[in-house]
Amino acid sequence: MPAKHDINKVGVESSDFPILCETCLGPNPYVRMSKQEFGSECKICNRPYTVFRWNPGNGARFKKTEICTTCSKIKGVCQTCLLDLEFGLPVQVRDAALGRKNQAPTSDINKQFYIQNLEKQMADSPDGMSFDSEVANKSGREMLKNLARTDPYYKRNRPHICSFFVKGECKRGGECPFRHEIPEENGMQKQNLVDRYYGRNDPVAKKILREQAESKGMKAPEDKTVTTLLFLGLPTCTEAEIRSSLAGACPWVKPTDVRSLTIVEASHCAFVNFTQRSMAERSAEALSAQSGIEVSGKRAKVVWGRSRPQKGKAAASAGASSSVAATAEASGSS
Structure with a gap:
């Protein structure tokens, strides 16, 4: 031995x-x-x-x-x-x-x-x-x-x-x-x-990957609260298959890095919500370099999610602040 x-x-x-x-x-x-x-x-x-x-x-x-x-x-x-x-x-x-x-x-x-x-x-x-x-x-x-x-x-x-x-x-x-x-x-x-x-x-690598992602329309949103990526054009698949494909394409993503994963079968898409913005950006750059993500033998398109509209008190406070600013501007001009 x-x-x-x-x-x-x-x-x-x-x-x-x-x-x-x-x-x-x-x-x-x-x-x-x-x-x-x-x-x-x-x-x-x-x-x-x-x-x-x-x-x-x-x-x-x-x-x-x-x-x-x-x-x-x-x-x-x-x-x-x-x-x-x-x-x-x-x-x-x-x-x-x-x-x-x-x-x-x-x-x-x-x-x-x-x-x-x-x-x-x-x-x-x-x-x-x-x-x-x-x-x-x-x-x-x-x-x-x-x-x-x-x-x-x-x-x-x-x-x-x-x-x-x-x-x-x-x-x-x-x-x-x-x-x-x-x-x-x-x-x-x-x-x-x-x-x-x-x-x-x-x-240097971050700059190359960022420029490559932006050239493919994958520029990260200005809103830093957006941590969601959309997988479009998915075949009929399960959450486990998507997680497995994500782990294969982005090996650094751990299961705990994904806060939630929602599949919309009618639209053949999935919402992948990450816990951290940095992890979402790194995954988006890698997936754009790979021209999407392959799930169950079919390559799906990857895009950034959008900012959620403000609701309730947040929207009311935003509206109140904008009205106060407008009033102040009007009084200043007069």
């Missing part, structure tokens, strides 16, 4: 060549790299790994690998930019479009044991790759192909912005190896490598 894996014998990882995307590698076919075995700890599994460092081309900054080859193979991402190798998109966008669920644990002990098991699977795999996710759907892949760049985006290899220039204190002038530009306040400055790897709270 084989012994259990011992996390104390994980050791280190050594590799002969990094796993990089075409953008990070650069346009030079004769790029020179420096190799340092056990030069740093992987940002994901915290194991010492072989660090590669190189210059992608003229006017670019030196780049290096940030994670080990094992973590790169597990997610199918570049070791430097942590973007998907096939589409060049953030992991959060890829997983949302393909309905993949992140199965990797976050605690150190479980993480090491999980990585050991996947390393064994990759050793037995013919291509040496092993994603920690489920098989993708076709509509999601088509969306990713449309979003993917056709050519490498070498602009991403530019030097970082000079922090001294931003403060007005840089004295190196043209000899400064950093860019002398004022950064744009677009919310993209704070990006965490671990969050980008696991596909969570990635500002």
